[in-house]
Amino acid sequence: MSNYFKHKFRGKSPGEIIGMIIFGAIFITGLAILFGYIIMWLWNWLMPMIFGLPTLTFWQAAGVFILSKILLGGCNFGNxxxxxxxxxxxxxxxxxxxxxxxxxxxxxxxxxxxxxxxxxxxxxxxxxxxx
Structure with missing residues (x-):
């Protein structure tokens, strides 16, 4: 994996590398927020009406997303x-x-x-x- 990073960052200045890392962090954070809101919106639209479940806040929806990733094997923990x-x-x-x-x-x-x-x-x- 280190060869991959050496190849990808060859010829890039430290400023470009730091910019890519910051952009990546902002992008991942934005995706996490977007997923949280999408899950919250879908849950609050469907689940109370269909199953009589309570509505969720953003943080509860984010927790449901994380829990589903853990339970359904979406995260690769360990090696x-x-x-x-x-x-x-x-x-x-x-x-x-x-x-x-x-x-x-x-x-x-x-x-x-x-x-x-x-x-x-x-x-x-x-x-x-x-x-």
Missing amino acids: DSSKKRSKSKNDKACKAEFSKWKYYDDFWKEEGNKAYEAYIERLTTKEADHD
Whole structure:
């Protein structure tokens, strides 16, 4: 992860980095406030009418949001190394599978159309045999 940050901040002045951090903090705070108000508005609009529940204040709505993130697994607390290991194995497998696609164009130029026509021929003969 440190290489990621070194790459992202290469060539940036300390003022730019501090500005990005301040902007990020303001943006995240703004999103948190927005989510709190959206949850409060939706709750106060729907829940009292549908289920007869009381209305919420902003801070109660923010608490409901945080509680739902914790209960539904939206926050990644801790560092589960087993997940990282399995993910890296899957990433390598996906990259290996994707690396084979570089041969696709050559295959299609050389054999693709013939193979496709042979496949269609097999399908039509199978359909004719069943009829």
